[in-house]
Amino acid sequence: MMLPFARVTIVGLGLIGSSIARGVRSTMPTVRVTGYDADPDVRATAVRIDLCDDVADSAGAAVIDADLVVLCVPVGAMGAVAAEFAADLPGDAIVSDVGGSKESVIAALRAVLPDATIVPGHPVAGTEHSGPESGFATLFRGRWCILTPEDATPEAAVVRLRSFWEALGANVEIMTPRHHDLVLAVTSHVPHLIAYSIVGTASDLEEVTQGEVIKYSAGGFRDFTRIAASDPTMWRDVFLNNREAVLEILQRLTEDVTMLQRAIRWGDGDALFDLFTRTRAIRRSIIEQGQDDPAPDFGRSHQ
């Protein structure tokens, strides 16, 4: 197979960056992987665990002869890190990212890299863990990676990035940034907000119930605490950057919760039963499609 890239630079060596590094090394072993992270401790760890062929000590040095640069930093840091290496970016390099929101990231990258070839991406795969030691090579296998190219993005660049992600085991889908942001607000961002919120509520109550929330935390609450353990910086940035879509979905959620509140108040068991029947069918169809989220087990076995 012709490899789409020969020299890949990964900026941000946390969960996603280190998983890409590991994945490239296992599926495309002749590709040279260079890494950079703003945090010196992360760089030292990357060297110690031999994550990349090279760990550079500036963003500029990291990209100097790259043919693909993948930005794997929190979405609020994308523009700043791109500005750091803009002067050193080779003219024919492709710049991509893995950020969980797309419209504002593209605007931030475009502002500081006006002439670069940019193919934004989002692997819809992850765990609640972060940092260079939590990544693993198979994270993207059988999962979706969404690419959101601009209208003017050369098709050849999209094709190369598609084959890169396919080599890592992902299925690639193309959509507009706006559509991505709305879909992910429903499937990922608002669910995380609900988890953060209910775990926060329970922890406020815990002062009253003296530890019972933890002691009697059954399956439901435990599942929420896994999600609510996700990286605070990453998720703060996602909500600030996908503001419109998240607020739109939260508005709908609020209406639906109010409807449930009303059904409970007036003893409308049919309304509750109908919704719970519909949602059970959704879970079953996800399982049938083999899309059950393997993240919890992956996360545990890799910690």
Ligand SMILES: NC(=O)C1=CN([C@@H]2O[C@H](COP(=O)(O)OP(=O)(O)OC[C@H]3O[C@@H](n4cnc5c(N)ncnc54)[C@H](O)[C@@H]3O)[C@@H](O)[C@H]2O)C=CC1
């Ligand atoms: N965690 C997840 O499950 C998923 C995360 N993503 C996206 O991937 C990106 C990275 O997330 P994770 O790998 O989970 O986070 P992480 O916290 O594990 O890693 C982020 C790394 O970026 C570094 N960093 C921060 N600012 C920087 C800067 N200005 N220059 C250089 N390095 C900088 C940090 O030191 C850290 O090592 C985020 O944009 C997130 O939206 C995408 C899919 C799944």
Ligand SMILES: O=C(O)C(=O)Cc1ccc(O)cc1
């Ligand atoms: O851990 C989980 O359940 C996730 O939801 C992982 C995840 C987090 C962020 C993304 O942008 C994509 C996937």
